[in-house]
Structures are given as structure tokens and as C-alpha cells.
Amino acid sequence: MAPANRRGRHADGRVDGREMTFNQPLGGNEMARFAGIASMMRLPIAPDAAGLDACFVGVPMDIGTSNRAGTRHGPRQIRTESCLIRPYNMGTGAAPFERLQVADVGDLAINTFNLPATCDIITSGISDILDKGAIPLVLGGDHTLTYPVLRAMAKRHGPVALVHVDAHADTSDVMFGERIAHGTPFRRAVDEQLISPEMTIQIGLRGSGYSPGDYDWGRNRGFEVVTAEMCWHKSLSPLMQRVRERIGDTATYVSFDIDSLDPAFAPGTGTVELGGLTTIQALEIVRGCQGLNIVGADLVEVSPPYDPSGNTALIGAQLLFEILCVLPGVKDGA
């Protein structure tokens, strides 16, 4: 018999000898993929995270952006485009809905007129998910949200390891005099000891900066900074092997800014930089997180107004599925 997952569920659906069923995405032969209520991956909608192993949760905000806005529409369009995703990962063999109880718990009710209040709402909402024993997978929303999410993570787990994929370091001290913005979350996370700097890796950084030493603030505190140029023309699988060795079994948060991808793949975002990662490299990064003790993740900065094709949101949805597929208990039986 297959081993139980981390909450005592077996692959045959039993929990401690009792029968139970796993939520399944609504199939394409039950309701046309373009029809029905647009929950994430056509999963059931739950009022909260009670009884779940993992949940999708939206944070529809763009009031922390510094240039092009629109990420407030990200969660809704990610859900819409996610209707394409089928339950099995043909590349890795992962079958997350046979191992984990997953649902969409909807959006957090942010205050779109007040950024600090919104951060408190996010910390509270994510803490509630963690208190119920579920792993939150966050649909953004601008990157500001990672700061209040990490406050909840650290409250629960202590300082977490961080895999941060982005075109930008997001370690500015202030933006326009404000300490909370989408360019400051990882500065605040270090200030408040929400992450372990020596177990933080930033991948995909590039573009123009404010000074030649922009990336050194993190490096000087122990971050491993892997610029986009260091990734060009290469497989990132060897990098991820080193990341796994570095982090070990420490509780780990994955923050994926869609602008890490080249704008050829993901033009629908606010702060585009040329020369970015390929979608194949994105898969190598996420699949390379298999075996890490992931306690939460986000996919941020999808701005639907800047990609009328919907492909940026679709790629975001597919990356969230890939993250679901590497959560503890999906493939390792742990």
C-alpha cells in the first residue's frame, strides 16, 4: 500500500481507516472547459481552508505597483485561463489530486484604498489558512503581497528559506518615501527576520538599475543572486540541485514573479525587462523544488490588461499547477 501523505491520507482515499474522497477538478467531459464557474483549475470552492492540504487563494491588488498597474485583475484572469489545466502532470508523473485535498478558497477582501491595511488583511488571511493546516498557493496581485504573506509564514514557521524568481531584486528600502511597495518586500522580510538570508536565492535578475551595486544589498546579507545573464543558454537543473542542498529540509517559500520570464513569453506585466528566462527554465526551477519543504508559494505580477491574448495568465496558472505538483506529499509519499 502506498504510504499516507502528511495528513494521514492514503492514495486510496482513506484517512485513518475512514473512506474519504479527494476534490477533483471538474473534467472537460463533464462541462465544456470554457463553461462553468471560473474557480482555479475548476476545483470546488471552499469557504475556508478547513480540511484542506493546499488551497489556491487570490490577492487582487495593484496598489503597490510603481509603473503599469492592472494586477488587481490577475487572480480572476488566472482562474479563467486555468480552465485548460488537466489533473495529471504528464512531464513529471505527479497526480496532486490523488494525494492532496485541494480547493479554491476565493480572494482575500483587501482594502484597495489602503496599502498598510491591505497588508494586515493579507497576513490575517494567510495565517488563517496556515492555522487550518493548509499550504497557501497565492494568485497575485502585485509583489507587495509577499511581505505580508511572509509575516504569516514566519509567525508559523520562523524565518523561512526563500526561492525568489524575478527580474528584480525587490530589495529597495523605500519607494517614493514609502517602506511598503512592490519593490521592497524582501528588504522588509530581512528587516523583520521573516526569511533566512543565507537560505535565500534570487533567480533571473536583470535590466537597468539605480546603481551598479543594486544586487549587492542582498548578496552582502547572504543571498545567492543568480542574474539572468548567468542563466542564459543554460539548463537550470544543476543550479536547483545546489539550491536543494543549501536549503535542505528548512521550511521554504517560493515567490514567482511572472516578469522573471522573457516578455516574449509573458508580456502581461507591469515592469518588463528584456533578456529573461524561458518557460523551460521556469519549469526547471519549479520542478527543481521537488523535495523541498514548501510551506507556501505565490505567483505575482500578472497584469491582464497588458496581454489581451491571456497567455501570461495562462502561463501563470500552469506554473501554479507545477508548484502544486512539487508540494510535500505529492510525489515523495512523505
Ligand code: MN
Ligand atoms: Mn517582483
Ligand code: MN
Ligand atoms: Mn519583477
